[in-house]
Amino acid sequence: MEIIEKLVDKNGLIFAFLVVGFIMLASYWISKKVLRNKIPGVAIAIIVGLMLAFFGEKKGIADVSLFSGMALLGGSMLRDFTVVSTAMGADFSKIKQAGLAGTVALFVGVIFSFFMGVVIAAILGYTDVVSLTTIGAGACTYIVGPVTGSALGASSDVIAISIATGVVKVIVTTIGTPMIAKRIGLDNPHSAVVFGGLLGTTSGVAAGLAATDPKLVPYGALTATFSTGLGCLLCPSIFYFILNAFWG
Amino acid sequence: MRIYGVALLAFCFLTGKLVGNLLGASIGINGDVGGVGFGMILLIFANGYLRKKGLLKPLTEKGILFWSAMYIPVVVAMSATQNVKAAISEGPIAIIVGVIVTISAFLLVPVISKIGRKKQND
Numbered sequence: 001m002e003i004i005e006k007l008v009d010k011n012g013l014i015f016a017f018l019v020v021g022f023i024m025l026a027s028y029w030i031s032k033k034v035l036r037n038k039i040p041g042v043a044i045a046i047i048v049g050l051m052l053a054f055f056g057e058k059k060g061i062a063d064v065s066l067f068s069g070m071a072l073l074g075g076s077m078l079r080d081f082t083v084v085s086t087a088m089g090a091d092f093s094k095i096k097q098a099g100l101a102g103t104v105a106l107f108v109g110v111i112f113s114f115f116m117g118v119v120i121a122a123i124l125g126y127t128d129v130v131s132l133t134t135i136g137a138g139a140c141t142y143i144v145g146p147v148t149g150s151a152l153g154a155s156s157d158v159i160a161i162s163i164a165t166g167v168v169k170v171i172v173t174t175i176g177t178p179m180i181a182k183r184i185g186l187d188n189p190h191s192a193v194v195f196g197g198l199l200g201t202t203s204g205v206a207a208g209l210a211a212t213d214p215k216l217v218p219y220g221a222l223t224a225t226f227s228t229g230l231g232c233l234l235c236p237s238i239f240y241f242i243l244n245a246f247w248g
Numbered sequence: 249m250r251i252y253g254v255a256l257l258a259f260c261f262l263t264g265k266l267v268g269n270l271l272g273a274s275i276g277i278n279g280d281v282g283g284v285g286f287g288m289i290l291l292i293f294a295n296g297y298l299r300k301k302g303l304l305k306p307l308t309e310k311g312i313l314f315w316s317a318m319y320i321p322v323v324v325a326m327s328a329t330q331n332v333k334a335a336i337s338e339g340p341i342a343i344i345v346g347v348i349v350t351i352s353a354f355l356l357v358p359v360i361s362k363i364g365r366k367k368q369n370d
Contacts, residue, residue, distance in 0.1 A: 020321045023328075042320055049327030060329040067328075074325030080284045082319035084261045087288035088295060088312050095292075101363035108360060113349050120345045135341070139349045164338035167331055168346025174327065176354065184357040191361040198353045198360065202284070203330075207323045214320065222285050229272060229281030 005066070012069025020073065023048050043178050043211035050171060083206060083221045090218035091189065098193035102223045105197030110231050113139045113200065114239055117165065129240070129247050131158045135165060136243075137235035141201045142166020144231035151236040170204040177208025186212065189219040196220035200227030253311020260291040 008015045027048055028041035035044075056063030062071035072078070095102075117139025118132045126132050134154040138145030138161065145162025148154075154162075177186070177195075185191050196205045196219065205224040209216045268283025275281070291312075298304040336343070 016325060017321075020325050023324055024321060042324075045320075045324045046327045049324045050330065050332055052328040053330050053332040056329075057333055058331050060327075060332060062329045070325050071329050073322060074327070074329040078318075078322050079326055080265075080287075081257070081261055082315050082322045083284055084264065084287040084291060085257050085312050085315035086319055087291040088309070088316055090288070090292055092292050092296065098364060101360055101365070104363055105356075105360045108356065109353060112356065113353065116349050116352060117345050120348060121341065124341050124344070135345060138342075139345050160334065161338050161342050163331070164334050164336075164342035165346045165349075167334065168342050169350050170330065171332070172347055172350040176350065180354050184354055185361060186357060190365060191357055194361045194363075195357050198356050199350070200353075203323075203326055204350075206319075207327060210320050210323055217319065218288065222288050225284035225288075226282040229268070233275055233281070 008066055009068075013072050014069070016067070016069035016073040019067065019070065023052075040178060040211055042214070043175070046174055046207050046211060050174070079203070079206070083202070083217075083225075086218040086221065089215065090222070094189040095193065095219065095222065098190045098219070101190065102193040102197050105194040106200075106223055106226055106230060109198040109200045109227060110140055110234060112198075114231070114235060118243065127247075129243050130154045132247065133235060133240045133243055134158050134162045136239065137231060138162025138165035139169065140166070140231035140235065141228045142170065143228045144235055147232045148235040148240075152240060166201065169199075170201050170207075173199050173201055173204030174207040174211070177204075178211040181212045186216070189216065192216040192219035193223050196223035196225075197227065200224055200231065202228070250307050250311035250314070252305075253308040253313075254315070255311075256294060256308070257291065257312050257315060260294060261287045263287065264290055 024045050027045035031037060031041035031044050053060030055061050059071050061067045114136040117136035121132050121135040130152045131154060133152060134145060134149035137148035142163050145166050146159050149159040149162055186195055192209060199205050202221060202224045205220045206217060209220045264287025265280060265283040267286045268280040272281040
């Protein structure tokens with residue numbers, strides 16, 4: 001047993017390949033045989049992943065030493081590398097056509113998420129501007145929240161809430177996208193570009209579109225990747241000043 | 249050779265990240281603004297240019313396609329390494345804000361998708 005532990009510890013990434021391969025195999029089997037293709041295998045695999053994350057804390061299942069390699073396989077380096085590679089299947093003329101809508105979606109997504117987050121936080125009893133701004137920023141993505149919170153000097157529990165809000169957004173986007181896709185017309189590159197800008201969370205958009213239709217992934221990821229930067233730019237500056245003027 | 253494709257992808261990725269970080273620094277954010285997006289655009293152009301010139305060999309392409317096929321397994325690993333416990337244990341506020349904001353954003357998709365598309369129909 002000790003030898004196996006040592007072996008896995010030294011070859012974490014390779015073990016992660018094996019684990020994910022097994023998750024995919026089992027998920028596709030369940031999708032095909034048990035659910036008769038009603039829920040795509042990718043969606044099941046992602047839900048299995050989220051459930052496995054319960055076994056750990058901050059880094060999900062990667063906190064369990066045997067599975068530490070999952071953090072490398074699922075980390076931002078390989079995520080971004082593989083997301084860029086999906087551009088091979090993207091049609092530039094379609095992106096160009098959706099350019100204006102995508103840009104509008106990007107700004108509307110950040111502004112709308114932020115102020116909606118602020119209003120809900122205010123209804124739930126938060127009154128100080130720094131906390132409201134931080135929680136609103138967390139409603140953009142889970143990176144914008146802590147970046148804004150630490151820039152404004154928010155307390156650590158409010159920063160934790162802002163991260164949690166962003167993670168909830170990732171989870172809801174991941175699970176919700178394949179369920180709602182048809183009803184919101186999310187079945188073509190044009191609306192995928194808009195979708196990426198509005199939702200903003202690269203992880204959620206990437207996973208949600210993968211579960212809906214992998215062909216749409218590059219279009220959604222393209223706009224989503226600008227969202228966190230835009231949020232980090234607007235939330236601790238303009239948005240904070242606006243809130244301060246009205247609330248402060 | 250396949251490694252040419254992987255190297256091309258790595259070049260686009262790193263150049264895109266560099267542009268993203270420079271853009272971030274220039275607007276005072278210590279981070280990456282759209283690096284992945286720039287990388288993708290670069291790859292799209294490189295792909296189109298090399299294809300036109302007949303320089304994109306099928307094997308080179310396979311080096312890139314391998315990574316785009318690895319994209320879903322990476323997303324599964326990413327889901328398994330999220331701080332799901334915190335998202336649920338921080339109490340109702342994170343869940344309420346997260347759920348309402350996300351669902352509302354879903355509903356805005358068809359509204360904003362109309363932009364740029366109407367012209368075609370008219």
